[in-house]
Amino acid sequence: MPGEKEIISRVRRRARAGSGVVLGVGDDAAVVRINDAKDVIACCDLMVEGVHFRSERAGPAMIGHKALAVTLSDVAAMGGVARFAMVSIALPRRVSAAYVDEILQGIFDLAAACDVSIIGGDTSSSPDSLFIDTSVIGECSRGRAVTRAGAQAGDTIFVTGSLGASALGLALLEKGYRLDGVEEGSPRGQAILKHLRPHPQLALGREIGEAGLATAMIDVSDGLSTDLWHILEESSCGAVIQAEKLPIAETDELEIDPLQFALHGGEEYELIFTARPERRDEVMQLSNSLGTRVTVIGEIVTERGLRLEQDGAIEDVPPLGFEHKI
């Protein structure tokens, strides 16, 4: 494990002072400037070795990437623009300087790709496991953050990308498959990649927030059933979704039920959002202009609960995903 002074100097070297950074890494705290007429969005996500990731399944750059990606996804889900990030990392003694460098590389590469400035953090040794906590500060126009609480009966329910691949990727990893043993671009390779290296839907989230398109929004961290359930609970309403409309991720696996993976699989980091039906065309235009797939999967209704319509029958869907966010 490299010394803390060494890590600090590595981080300092790489931390670009992006726009809005008055004072970056290296003082007691960072100082940033948020434009007038903006609200500040803040969130953090903790990733623990042995709980959220295993170093034998993912390289260090992917671990770093994912640690930041999941927190950026929360800002996307508020309709905000991610601006600044801090990284606290506890390193077991067995970890080499090169390994730490690759974790940082994964974090810095994603930050650069998303125009996010790394402004600080903390580092410590760890008696056993690797811990990474990332905090992100973003912004949105005042009063325009998209919460989970605004969905109304009649709203159309949208989801970005496809669902189920990340859970499939995890299942494949648990079976012993590794990224370097599967064909690149194959459904298996794509599933494992989606699990290990998720891409937050920052551009779409931001545009939805700026245009005021959504009545409620959340990211799929715990699974469609659980995350949509959060919207329904906070908005005091229900939903009916259509099984045949769900954008189920492509798979060749015969022993799994892709619908169940799409309904309950977590860590997709896609966005679920609701919008008034008359704004559907605007949503689709945005989807086209950004090249981000958006699918209508159902409708918000007055009657509480989440129901799935399939082959003419309707059944209740319990929230079967994970629950772990404060």
Add this chain to the structure above:
Amino acid sequence: MPGEKEIISRVRRRARAGSGVVLGVGDDAAVVRINDAKDVIACCDLMVEGVHFRSERAGPAMIGHKALAVTLSDVAAMGGVARFAMVSIALPRRVSAAYVDEILQGIFDLAAACDVSIIGGDTSSSPDSLFIDTSVIGECSRGRAVTRAGAQAGDTIFVTGSLGASALGLALLEKGYRLDGVEEGSPRGQAILKHLRPHPQLALGREIGEAGLATAMIDVSDGLSTDLWHILEESSCGAVIQAEKLPIAETDELEIDPLQFALHGGEEYELIFTARPERRDEVMQLSNSLGTRVTVIGEIVTERGLRLEQDGAIEDVPPLGFEHKI
């Protein structure tokens, strides 16, 4: 260990929505409002069981208190006002719900005392050790953050409170002394308390920042020698401090050298700051009005390095404290 949903509902129940909180705990992210003409201050500190604390030495409320206190101290050291905090916590399975409650109580009590709103966080299980990462968002008038880089030759060097008690407290804890086995209010009791339950100098830090009194400021987390050294490095200057002026914490221990503890002992969370000599009276008036002890300990000089004047002799002081902040 209580379930994550249970922890979330505990946090939600206790999180007061203070001023500036548009959206607190419970959504993908928090939304807060920072006044126009303010800069945003952001920092985080990681505390790891077995590295920064031991559960056999400190009760859970003290562990929670300290986890937040050390991060608040960083905002004080920027001359800022601490406003909002997030807490990420990884809990080993052996931890009971009552234990978690007490950790949270320690955090919430300090937050309430400092007018800081807890706006979010994350929780996870941990394979072994307890981890707490706290992030704090504060504010200061635009361009008025007090960095480590502004000290100039001729500046007077001040320090708050007294120095050496926290390191002494740690030494006593390592010898087997515990808070409940020493007399309350005794030098030993005070030393252990200062180590386990430090109080960040938020009021003085904020007032210094608002009045533009200091040319540079830092908090004593790694020890006077190391932290003053940071100011000297960032400000490209040196310092001479007087041994007989140092506010050395009271002690009855015969086998220690209190001066060495005061010079190099970390985790004091006092503030070291420099100011132009003509502002000394203003600093002392502020000290009186807040009832916070402030002592002049020396002067900034052109010649690089840190020197100690004692009994007419001058010797170099190397930075012997810890270095661990990004």
